[in-house]
Amino acid sequence: MSNLFDNISEKNKLKILRFLEASTLYFPKNVSIMSSVKWDNAIGFIEKGYVQIIRLDYNGNKTIIEELEENSLFGSTLSSLNNYEYDIITKEETKLIIIEYDNILKETNNHYSFYNTFIRNLLEILNAKITERNERIQILTKKSIRDKLLEYFGIISKRNGSKHIYLTLSYSELADYLAVNRSAMMRELKNLRDEGFIKTTSKRITLLY
Amino acid sequence: MSNLFDNISEKNKLKILRFLEASTLYFPKNVSIMSSVKWDNAIGFIEKGYVQIIRLDYNGNKTIIEELEENSLFGSTLSSLNNYEYDIITKEETKLIIIEYDNILKETNNHYSFYNTFIRNLLEILNAKITERNERIQILTKKSIRDKLLEYFGIISKRNGSKHIYLTLSYSELADYLAVNRSAMMRELKNLRDEGFIKTTSKRITLLY
């Protein structure tokens, strides 16, 4: 996964932040940062920490839209958070850099050759986001819980090049992610275990096929 | 929805296409264009026509990943089509412009002031794609067919600012899009009709809530 400042020196990074008129905010763990920022035209860059973008619908169903680790990018113009149903929650202490979107493409930026690298990184991050979404859609379009689980495991396994998977999500969160009932999912995991498709030890899963 | 050449004159558009070393291809209706192009580092721009990106899994389940109309952008680097399970099918006669991704960020491009506009358009298209995917995920994470339908209708209705919806997808395609069984979906539509939530006349739907 690409980083916004990949292949850019610390000195040039500071230069970029300066002419982007970026501001830096610090947040404690487990707080909403939705209301602290005017997101209409800003994007956020997580320099340190970990946050989740979640969605709560009228039924109280919770969906994790996105998990953002260190060096991830997110924001309204760049991923439509302009909806009151979304919330952004820090899961760790977080250092956030806010950038006004319109500043990204000011013509004067072009005078700096390293700015091309910055834009390339930005395009690559957006591309990675689309890929992520496509993977999620791939999973969600499976009709059975079993197929959703297998697709999820398959994607992770392929990504890491190993049949041994370590779950970063809790099982409750996984059920949310797959958009299925948690206990039905647990039941299906048991079936997969009983039928010899997988082996599990708490959050370690081995694919046996 | 933004276009790659918005706010760029025809003359400058041709200039851009020249230094991007773009090539143009023409396709008839209902053919796969997956194999005609080396997609590993190219993006495609649909100047004229209409294509669908679909996915066929091992069960034979078909999923429409994306529908691309005139002036849309798609491609491997920009949305991970590097998977043999995908196919791209023209649904109309199509004029396709192929651009090598690496050419997009050559430093010499910066000498042209209109190039900034081009990059801005590109960023906005990618952003729109992410938004689209988010909407789809929003729909797919609903647990019942009814809620999926209502979410879908709600999004379209909001987008057009009207309670009157015209379906561009056929009902079979809609079922694929929602990842549900077609006849179960038809049954649920009937229920919604009977319970007075919607009124339908073939592909025209009116929301009554």
Place this chain on the structure above:
DNA sequence: AAGATATTGTTGCAATTGCAACTTTTTTGA
């Protein structure tokens, strides 16, 4: 270390959904 809180694991039962097998209607293309 202990109480509080969150997560995991399990089950029965009802509701929803998928599937198959049709008929009817609409669209397509030679």
Place this chain on the structure above:
DNA sequence: TCAAAAAAGTTGCAATTGCAACAATATCTT
């Protein structure tokens, strides 16, 4: 224009899933 193909519409039945209500573990937090 007319036959063929595709899409829409229906239904019964079986399978899957969601839901509720637990008990058992694991994990915070003070």
